[in-house]
Amino acid sequence: xxxxxxxxxxxxxxxxxxxxxxxxxxxxxxxxxxxxxxxxxxxxxxxxxxxxxxxxxxxxxxxxxxxxxxxxxxxxxxxxxxxxxxxxxxxxxxxxxxxxxxxxxxxxxxxxxxxxxxxxxxxxxxxxxxxxxxxxxxxxxxxxxxxxxxxxxxxxxxxxxxxxxxxxxxxxxxxxxxxxx
Amino acid sequence: xxxxxxxxxxxxxxxxxxxxxxxxxxxxxxxxxxxxxxxxxxxxxxxxxxxxxxxxxxxxxxxxxxxxxxxxxxxxxxxxxxxxxxxxxxxxxxxxxxxxxxxxxxxxxxxxxxxxxxxxxxxxxxxxxxxxxxxxxxxxxxxxxxxxxxxxxxxxxxxxxxxxxxxxxxxxxxxxxxxxxxxxxxxxxxxxxxxxxxxxxxxxxxxxxxxxxxxxxxxxxxxxxxxxxxxxxxxxxxxxxxxxxxxxxxxxxxxxxxxxxxxxxxxxxxxxxxxxxxxxxxxxxxxxxxxxxxxxxxxxxxxxxxxxxxxxxxxxxxxxxxxxxxxxxxxxxxxxxxxxxxxxxxxxxxxxxxxxxxxxxxxxxxxxxxxxxxxxxxxxxxxxxxxxxxxxxxx
Numbered sequence: 001x002x003x004x005x006x007x008x009x010x011x012x013x014x015x016x017x018x019x020x021x022x023x024x025x026x027x028x029x030x031x032x033x034x035x036x037x038x039x040x041x042x043x044x045x046x047x048x049x050x051x052x053x054x055x056x057x058x059x060x061x062x063x064x065x066x067x068x069x070x071x072x073x074x075x076x077x078x079x080x081x082x083x084x085x086x087x088x089x090x091x092x093x094x095x096x097x098x099x100x101x102x103x104x105x106x107x108x109x110x111x112x113x114x115x116x117x118x119x120x121x122x123x124x125x126x127x128x129x130x131x132x133x134x135x136x137x138x139x140x141x142x143x144x145x146x147x148x149x150x151x152x153x154x155x156x157x158x159x160x161x162x163x164x165x166x167x168x169x170x171x172x173x174x175x176x177x178x179x180x181x
Numbered sequence: 182x183x184x185x186x187x188x189x190x191x192x193x194x195x196x197x198x199x200x201x202x203x204x205x206x207x208x209x210x211x212x213x214x215x216x217x218x219x220x221x222x223x224x225x226x227x228x229x230x231x232x233x234x235x236x237x238x239x240x241x242x243x244x245x246x247x248x249x250x251x252x253x254x255x256x257x258x259x260x261x262x263x264x265x266x267x268x269x270x271x272x273x274x275x276x277x278x279x280x281x282x283x284x285x286x287x288x289x290x291x292x293x294x295x296x297x298x299x300x301x302x303x304x305x306x307x308x309x310x311x312x313x314x315x316x317x318x319x320x321x322x323x324x325x326x327x328x329x330x331x332x333x334x335x336x337x338x339x340x341x342x343x344x345x346x347x348x349x350x351x352x353x354x355x356x357x358x359x360x361x362x363x364x365x366x367x368x369x370x371x372x373x374x375x376x377x378x379x380x381x382x383x384x385x386x387x388x389x390x391x392x393x394x395x396x397x398x399x400x401x402x403x404x405x406x407x408x409x410x411x412x413x414x415x416x417x418x419x420x421x422x423x424x425x426x427x428x429x430x431x432x433x434x435x436x437x438x439x440x441x442x443x444x445x446x447x448x449x450x451x452x453x454x455x456x457x458x459x460x461x462x463x464x465x466x467x468x469x470x471x472x473x474x475x476x477x478x479x480x481x482x483x484x485x486x487x488x489x490x491x492x493x494x495x496x497x498x499x500x501x502x503x504x505x506x507x508x509x510x511x512x513x514x515x516x517x518x519x520x521x522x523x524x525x526x527x528x529x530x531x532x533x534x535x536x537x538x539x540x541x542x543x544x545x546x547x548x549x550x551x552x553x554x555x556x557x558x559x560x561x562x563x564x565x566x567x568x569x570x571x572x573x574x575x576x
Binding site for chain 1: 185297347349350353354355357457540542543545
């Protein structure tokens with residue numbers, strides 16, 4: 001079983017991120033459970049979305065406290081609380097780059113990848129929604145999902161211009177990480 | 182076909198396949214997505230139904246009451262405050278013996294304002310004359326709607342069914358779900374043929390005055406019918422298995438590792454999944470623990486519960502609702518099952534957890550097993566924060 005915790009603010013598309021990742025796992029024949037946890041029910045409030053995935057139906061219904069992977073959609077959240085709380089010893093974090101963000105020190109085996117996802121999104125989609133770039137980066141950084149599956153997900157989820165833009169965003173997020181190696 | 186769907190979407194898809202002629206609802210979180218999806222299906226011409234927008238839940242329930250009374254299959258969904266606002270009409274629907282299926286996306290009740298999950302809403306309406314079935318996951322939630330319509334419309338039953346699914350945890354949770362084909366559903370669930378209906382050509386009155394000479398018998402009749410529901414649910418689940426391949430056994434309860442168990446937790450809804458995880462982990466360490474999942478809360482399957490728990494020394498009941506000033510609602514039923522019986526658990530302890538969306542974790546469940554000792558717990562809240570209580574009383 002793998003667990004992903006996404007940190008964002010309400011309205012930044014964290015649920016979509018979880019849904020897209022979940023769908024990608026589903027296409028690979030896995031059993032994902034993607035779910036949100038709302039804070040105060042208003043735009044901008046900190047919230048989480050989660051993906052728990054296994055080779056059989058997921059039964060555990062609690063939130064995720066010891067994630068294998070963390071995705072931080074909005075780095076300003078790291079001012080308020082510890083987005084890395086409970087991250088596994090060899091866990092991986094993907095952070096949307098933000099000037100002046102406090103990137104914490106992590107344990108030896110943990111890895112942090114900082115991705116200019118908002119910049120990628122503005123270039124490719126025309127809006128500052130870095131989710132799809134982050135998904136591409138997640139796939140490359142973790143090896144959990146391959147690029148083709150993600151592109152298939154984007155093609156099913158988006159149409160027209162949004163599809164074209166998001167395909168580019170996924171690819172650029174993916175390639176950004178690959179270029180670091 | 183297997184799909185990756187949000188729970189609300191899965192319910193909308195299955196309701197579409199049940200072909201209701203009238204849908205009426207008033208939006209309330211976390212139920213909203215269900216009727217939004219259905220409204221879209223109607224607008225897109227995928228579902229030939231009248232979608233009636235109303236100004237309140239009281240009206241939504243009244244619209245579906247009226248629709249079923251004229252002989253049309255109907256659907257509505259609600260949650261929390263909305264369910265309470267419907268309460269008056271819900272008693273009327275069962276009192277009129279109208280078959281209906283409604284989804285309750287379980288959520289806490291105000292005040293204080295809380296939109297998150299517990300089961301206080303539906304549990305508070307346990308006496309409304311509705312059959313109440315609780316889902317552990319989204320596949321079960323979807324399937325219970327199919328079972329629900331068959332049960333509700335059976336000529337020997339004619340009572341409404343509330344399918345209860347945990348708000349957010351299930352309604353907003355996306356997972357793998359098998360949605361059947363229309364032809365398969367048609368074979369399992371034929372069109373609704375009412376015994377009687379409101380029709381200008383053949384006028385009749387429903388729910389007319391029943392004075393003290395008559396009223397008592399209407400309530401006796403419902404009470405008697407609930408006994409038939411206990412027999413009908415297993416029959417319909419047997420047919421369900423033959424049609425769709427999923428086996429819910431008798432459909433009243435699910436036994437999980439209870440056979441030789443020394444400690445069993447009794448619970449309803451999605452928390453049962455979390456409990457199963459703990460049961461597996463403890464079994465791996467040689468601890469004899471199990472789960473009894475209650476699917477049918479109304480009618481309450483006393484005989485089945487007796488059979489499962491009679492030789493279990495220690496039983497914990499986990500409620501996600503309270504009855505302030507009394508024992509917790511589900512605990513009351515489990516204790517009542519055993520009063521005056523020859524065999525019974527030595528300990529029936531009662532725990533309340535998860536109110537207002539407080540997360541029930543693996544640790545919470547482990548704590549309940551841990552506290553299930555020889556000393557009976559009459560009612561304990563799990564995961565309380567003592568520091569909040571101190572602040573409140575200025576200690």
